[in-house]
Amino acid sequence: MSELTTVPKAIGGPSNFLDERLGAGNFLKRNLRKVFPDHWSFLLGEIALYSFVILLLTGTFLTFWFKPSMAEIAYDGSYAPLKGVMMSQAYASSLELSFDVRGGLLMRQMHHWAALMFVAGMTVHALRVFFTGAYRKPRELNWLIGVGLLTLALLEGLTGYSLPDDLLSGAGLRITEGVAISLPLVGTYVTFFLFGGEYPGEDVVSRFYSLHILLIPGIILALVSAHMVLMWTQKHTQMPGKNRNNHNVVGAPFYPAFMAKAGAYFLFTFAVVAGLATFAQINPIWLFGPYTPADVSAGSQPDFYMGFLEGALRIMVPWEINLFGTSHAGTLPLSVIIPALVPMGIIMTGLALYPFLERWVTGDKREHHFAERPRNNPHRTAIGMTAITFYGVLWLLGANDEISANFHISLNVTTYAGRVLIFLAPALAYLITYRICLGLQRYDAGVVSHGVESGVIKRLPHGEYIELHTPPHEDIEAHVRGKEPVLMLPAAPDSAGIPPKGMRGPLGKLRARMSKAYGGEKIPLGDGHAHGEGHEEEEHAAIGAGDDHSLTR
């Protein structure tokens, strides 16, 4: 075979045609070499992206057979235990999809598993971005898009969950109605608008269907595109390391290395979703039976991403206010409004505002293209763990009936424990995380100043045993040395004792105090014998210069 020196005509011709009309060559030349940094956690967002692709494809398949109608019919399909039972057309067509359409059950299960992976992928991606501070300038807007996507995903899940009109989805719908109707003043209007009359009415499935297959996915698709374009133009953050700085990106080019990895990761995601759908049954609607408002089952649960709202509802104390002491004047059911709105409000608003709050506290207006290691901003990491614990306690308590039934704990005990833990556990999480971060920083300082343990014990002529330390690998050292102190506001009063502008008044003083606590260098690097830690000073007194990279001790 001869060496290939010119482009074959079969490739050159069409390429030229396209290039002359679209100018694609220039675009590709610029973008195919785009560099992507490499770290496993940077792929987590792709779980959500690829699950979304799977959702669009399997969802389209499902629309071919699903009938979004609440008209009552007698079931006459092939699932024997429901023969002759009256049910809505939506439920009957979901049963048809499951039992009478070839591949229908697999598609339904893939759609549902992909939905769970979609939200789970978004969650871990958001956590990665949060804990590495990757939302900092200039990426705040992309972070906000992400928060919007997460909210929409919950809404998409809620509407999709209600479509098959089985008993379990009906229970979820009933809670949705309960929340809507508990809103002060507008509650009844909102409910009648949503359901087209008395609950459950005959419209809600077709309305949710339009939202679920058209409006919300459309917005999600647009926001996902915006998310990707912004990421592309702003470039991905990278972990600190050798030869990396705030103005470059070290990694693999999009073509071929990153494209191959992304392609492989799509296949992995597909394999996991298809594998789960093949081997693990999800949402067996035929077991739940058709929805009638009179029936409700033990163990009725929402999908996991709504679990924290369920948990909030379950541990809430039964408070309600009758206006003017009588229910005729109107009732404010705090026992529904608070769990429905407060946890969600805290988490979503907190996520959206965090980048701006952090900047307000630290006064950090610089651009950041490094992913910060979580330990190096201990207060942020502790706040993140606090939020996770808050969410986690609610999530766990959303399943308190299953916990009670399967682990033989009194249901009442789980509820009372939940009411205490929802306040106690986040506070503990804050303290523990903060101390762990400092501990890890101290460990890093130790690695930089006198190397890593080599595992070699040496006996000195006079009998003393010492352990040899070797200098850390240069990649590791560069990674550790990428640490930057968290910025602090200049809060020191001037010579006349007047604090700087913006630090006056009660809010300003609070800001200055928060800045002082949040920012600063807690454990300076390059000094393993942290200042002010007397006992360590003694312990290492004989070691010599802290920054010596030869074998020290």
Added chain:
Amino acid sequence: MTRITAWRRHPLARYAVLIFALALVGMAYTAFVQVGKPADAALASGRVDDVAEGKALFELHCSSCHGLNAQGISGKAPTLIGVGAAAVDFQVSTGRMPAADSGAQAPRKPEHRWVNPDSIRKLGAYVQSLGGGPQVPGKEQVDAKLGDAGKGGELFRANCIQCHNWVGAGGALTQGKYAPNLNQASPTQIYEAMITGPQAMPVFNDSTITPEEKRSMIAYITSVREQTDPGGFGLGRIGPVTEGLVAWIAGLSALALAAIWITAKKRQKS
């Protein structure tokens, strides 16, 4: 470094050892549990006078809590006058009675050594003689083949699942009580539970749910529990809780491992 030493120092070695140890402990536990189970009681033979023999059994095994004349002891156990043979058959054949301790609820457990169909019949005859009550249903009354599963399913959803869950997987009640799993209950036991209302369960008498309807409900319960899950492993059939666990533990862990794998750098030989 020999190959075995290299394996021993492999980063995954400690996990392998941990999993091995856990498996070993698990197997040992299972073996002990098997040994601890009592052997099936041999069938007692001979029937002279059921009521008299039932009274003797009662005095031996039940009277310490229910009183010598089944009148009940306040704060300890209810009276058994009028509960009928069906209640005796349900409680004793499921191992709930004699109770092991006075907890929130007596659980289903392996029957006691003296319990067999014969001794239950005698005990039932004695309790029946005290003040009547529901009788043990006949074979035909609980024959699932004669019931209409579709109709039974509707009744099951309307009356049972708020405590027992949509497939009878059970659920929690207040103060440590619970609605048990229905998978182990025989058709006769299901019927008896409905007519006697054991523990926290209400009574569904024949005017609330007719005997034919009860038979249809049994037909539904047994047909659904014998069903092979068409979608793969049933995950306990308790709904989104286990599904969420699987999504996070199996799905997300697998994908995180995949991400670590494809972004891993080749280790440099030093």
